Amino acid sequence: MIQGTARRPFASIWNTIAGLTRCGGSTGATILSTLDVTPAPRPPRNPFRGLSRRARIGIGAALTLVAAIIAFLVIFDWNWLRGPIGRYASAQLQREVAITGDLRVHPWSFSPKAEAFGVRIGQPAWAKSVDPQAGQMARVERIAVQIKILPLLRGQIVLPFLAIDRADVRLLRDKEGRANWTFGARKSDKPLKLPAVQRLVINEGRLRVDDRQHGALFVGTVNAQERAGDKGGRFVLEGKGDLNRSAFVAQVTGGPLLNISPSRPYPFDADIRAGSTRITAEGKVIKPFDLGRFETQLTVSGADLNRLHDLTGLTLPNTPPYKVSGHLVRKGDRYDFEKLSGRVGDSDLSGDLFVLTGRERPYLEADLRSRRLDFDDLGSLFGAAPATGRGETASAGQKVEAAQRDATQRLLPDATLQVDRIRAMDAKVSYRAETVNAPNLPLRKVSAEVVLEKGVLTVDPLALTFSRGDLKGKVRLDARPATPKTDIDVRLLNGRLEDFIPFKSDGKPAIEGAVMARAKLTGTGNSVHRAAASADGSVTLVAPHGQMRQAFAELLGVNASKGLLLLLSKSDKETPVRCAVADFDVRNGVMTTTALVADTGVVLAKGRGTVNLATERMDFRIEGDSKKPRLLRLFIPITIKGPIMAPKPGLDVSKTLGQGGVATALGSLINPLAALLPFVTTGEAKDADCAGLVSEARQQGAPVKVGQTTAAKVKK
Structure with missing residues (x-):
């Protein structure tokens, strides 16, 4: 007690001095320096001071846990987790992972x-x-x-x-x-x-x-x-x-x-x-x-656009060698190919397109155009090889195909249609060509709207503009059945004979006049040739009026005297074409004439024949009869036979033998002048019923107007 009591005065004195020092007064400092007394150091502050006992236990446990985790990570064998990781991944990926x-x-x-x-x-x-x-x-x-x-x-x-x-x-x-x-x-x-x-x-x-x-x-x-x-x-x-x-x-x-x-x-x-x-x-x-978002300047080149299917999964048409460039932008499931430009074969191509993926079937939409289309490049779309002459663009394989085509004289391509690819994609494509290079056709422009949906390909409208006249129509290919079905319905309006029969004599067309036509066919097959070989339908051509070199008209009736004289004299005399009609019934790929008439001012010619689309061969027989008296009239039917690509005209001399036999008999029995009688015609042939023929053709769908009939147009 005494010691405890004795300490209190000293404590009081110390507290007083310390208080003076804290207050900044000089008195406290002077006293301390005089007494030479150094204050005892303040004990360190306890960080846990003021915390409850429970809080101190929690912090200690946490620190212990961290230390335990660190120690565990140092000594842990990670291979123990291979099994749990494999089982978890297997469940997530639905297959075995190890x-x-x-x-x-x-x-x-x-x-x-x-x-x-x-x-x-x-x-x-x-x-x-x-x-x-x-x-x-x-x-x-x-x-x-x-x-x-x-x-x-x-x-x-x-x-x-x-x-x-x-x-x-x-x-x-x-x-x-x-x-x-x-x-x-x-x-x-x-x-x-x-x-x-x-x-x-x-x-x-x-x-x-x-x-x-x-x-x-x-x-x-x-x-x-x-x-x-x-x-x-x-x-x-x-x-x-x-x-x-x-x-x-x-x-x-x-x-x-x-x-x-x-x-x-x-x-x-x-x-x-x-x-x-x-x-x-x-x-x-x-x-x-x-990789769902990128953009790039893209250039694609190759022998055939169809071969891009292996890389892109897109169904693209067969083409000649090509090279196109553009700006490709991907945004998720959409690919935009902008400002496309380049060449396909000998044709330029430009436009824009986009592709949508992430659907049941990819969808392609394009707006394409050509300033100048080389017409033979279009043949590749149907499996035909393009032209391979000097200056033409074709791949090595297409050159082989072209050589085979020329050797067999086949027109219709037989390349197998890739129906699986057609069923696997949808598309909508608009195409137009401002000018066309077609040396053997008066073709000027081409346009088409193509829609592919659920295995059905439709080209509607299909429009070909000639220098005079238009070919318009619709093509539908249904690739859903095991054997594809093709429907074609096209019409030629306001065409000109001289554009499609370019033969001239002394610079003038051999024949002139309007021509209209319609073809409506349905066929089955997985190539153009096979579909044509099974086709049913009708084909009708009508020339309701026109003009023709009389020399050629006379030869339709094999009027040797008049026709040869006109040709040898280079006469430009013309005769009217009152009408010309060719109507075919098509069954199982064979076109058979139901009417084949050409009525001119001097000769009425009628014929019959067939065109076999399977063998691509034709066989026609035409007999002409004069409307005016003629000497040396030979009763010889004209024949046209052979491949569609290279038919050969000829004469059926069987009737001539009979005609010559009669002449010989008359010469021996009567007199030499009588021998000429079998070669003389009095010209009894009558005008054909052109109005009726044209009317029937109109009923078959040929786009002939009433004002275009013979009665209104033929020059007397």
Whole structure:
């Protein structure tokens, strides 16, 4: 008690001095210096002072847990997680996934790293039935990945490093569109989205893509890495192999990956070659590596646009060699090919188009035009080889096809229609050609509106503008049945005979006048030739009036004296064409005449015959009768036989033998002058009922107007 009591005065004195010092007064400092007394140091502040006992226990437990986690991570064997990770991934991907090698994790960094060895991803259940040799979808010797923690906290995924070593990947899509790269309920056509990768390495990758829906098979290798060079290096992705048995090489290069950012576009170049097809691109990915959004200046060239199907899955027409360029923009499921320009064969082509994917069938819409169309380039659309003469553009294969066509003298192409491709796509295409180069036709313009929907291809309207007259109509191809069906209904309005029969004598047309026609046919077959060979319908041609060189008209009746004299004298005398009608009934590919009449001022000619569209041969017989008395009238029918491409005119001399026999008998029995009687005609042939013939033709659909009939037009 005494000690305790004795301490209190000293404590009071000390507190007084200290108070004076804190107040800044000099008195306290003077006293302290006089007494030479140093105040005792203040004890350290307890950080837990003021906390409740429960709070102190909680903080201690948390610190202990952190220490335990750190210790656990140091001594933990990550291979223990291979099974749980594999089972979780299998459930998510709906197929077997396993890590058969080591699983290594390096967490002590702001960019932790993980490595998995021996990764295996199995095929979906249906794959075995499609391809028993499919094996596993993917086998990867090593996958290594790093991720940045700080950007991840901001919602951005940035991978400083991603390496894939010795991967063997087998991608498979069946004819129904099921793809083994579709996981769960996600759509297989969804654009690929990858995080920003600052260093990507693919070593000795093997890739097999078996796309049975599009009929494409690729087998090759893939490698990727960053290479030193100009501008700090560049990223290079290379693929080599075979695509549908043709050599395939692809190289994609981009800017350095080191400074890549999810907020900046990433530039790239691409060069892809598949057989004769080449695609070059120079563009940028708007948001790396979201491949659903990019734009590029694209150039595509090759031997045939149809061959792009293997690379794009689009059904494009057969064409001669081509080269087109434009600006390609992808926004998700939409591809816009803007300001397209280039050449297809010997024709220029320009316009815009877009493609929509992510649908049951891709959809293409285009507005295309040509300043100058080379007409033979259109033949390729139907499987025919283009012209191969000097200055013409054709591939090596098309030159072989053209040689075979010329050797067999066939007109209708027999290339098999790819009905599966027609059923797999929808389209709407508008095309027009401002001028046309067609040496053997008076063709000036072409336009067509094409719609492809659910396996039905319709060209309506189809319009061909001649120097005089128009051909208009509709074509419908139904590719839904096992054997496609084709319907054609076309009409020629206000045409001119002299444009389609360009024969001239002394610079003047041999025949002039209006001509109208209609063809309405239905056929089945998977090529133009096979559809024509089975066609049913009718074909009608009408020339309601006109003028003709009399010399040629006389020869229709084989009036040797008059016709030859006119020809030899180079007479330009003309005779009216009162009417000319050719009407055919078409059954099972054979066109048979129901009417074949040409009525001129001096000769009435009638005929009959057939055109076999299967064999592409014709056989006609024409007999003419004079309307005026003629000497040396030979009763010889004119024949036209042979291939459609090269028919040969001739004379049926069987009747001449009879005519000559009568002359011989008369000469021997009566007198020599009587022998001339069989060669003399009194000209008893009457005018044909042109009004009736034209009326019947009009009922068959020939676009003849009442004002165009003979009564109104024929010159007397």
